Amino acid sequence: MDGAVPAERPLDARLGAQLAVLRAQDLYRTRRVVEGTHGARIVVDGRACVNFCSNDYLGLAGDPRIAAAAGKALSAGVGSGASALVSGYNREHALLEEALAATVQRPRALLFSSGWAANLGVLRALLGKGDTLIADELNHASLIDGGRLAGASYVRVGHGDVPGFADALALPAQGQRLLATDSIFSMDGDAAPLAALSALCSQHGAALMVDDAHGFGVLGGGRGVLFETGDAEPLAADIYMAGFGKALGTAGAFVAGSEALIEFLIQRARTFVFSTAPPPALAAATRASLALVAGAEGDTRRTQLAGLIARFHSGCAQQGIALSPSSTAIQPLVLGLESRALAVSGALFQQGYWVAAIRPPTVPAGTARLRITLTAAHTFAEVDGLIAALSAALKTA
């Protein structure tokens, strides 16, 4: 065997060819290594930069108090040992579920190990052949995959198109009908017309599922998008899902709803039943984060974030930088070509600002963009610096 070049295995040859195509199309993706603590100022690939592309909207991912809560619980060990239905359901999980249900004012909440797992588990459990999923075309990939996995018929409606949703709901259908939507769309930062969708679902006897990954912790005083109504009562939604990896700064997700919904998911959501329960210490960390987010400190952080968003809008307007309509922490700058998005992102990185270039298939072809995200941990000076760097990069890159 000495010196012999091993023959390339057929799988690797096939993958290599596909990777070459992605490279040629500017669609190849690589990771950058972050050293140490996550936050607004980080060290990435060995250099210091200001991070404008995380989902850590309240600046809590690196918070030492949350780490301390995890550390305290970690002293009892890391693993949960089994799925929650076997022996993996720890007191920490139960306490977090109770706190979440109280926060979103629903009878019950159920933990999942990720938002991805929650969406797949819920849709596959609730829908099957003969049922219908009605979905916004820009829904998160996990809702799309969950719908496919369920085997239900899939009605894709134009983004935020209320008359389109009304038409879809008016179609004769047997079986369960479920309308699923992101609350805040992850790559556009705009909001679903939830009040209209909720009313339509009630009118047509369809169930409504809201994925509030980007709203929980930030909107509705921290309780999430359903509490944005300004009324005493939250907006009606049968299935509320949100994750902890964004504003709460930890990891994992939950679904909240009626007693019947949660009991049914405990029986039937396969990503719950057949998956090891998350570490109890992670639940402890999330509960510590939830207490911060729901309290006065959460209000302070949300106010700071709103101020930064306003500053970013006015600064970009002054520089003639045309932003998409979004009033949330997610501020997309659509540039079109993949190569252009990569060039502008690269130029910003050279100046110490990290803003990822988002390309297809994450966004539709021809809409490659910078997805700029603001967090409560940024300063006004950093936002001003980003705008200046952006203005220069758009001219030269």
Ligand SMILES: *Cc1c(COP(=O)(O)O)cnc(C)c1O
């Ligand atoms: C991030 C995200 C998810 C997935 O959540 P994870 O906990 O990261 O798996 C689901 N839906 C939306 C809208 C998201 O942005």
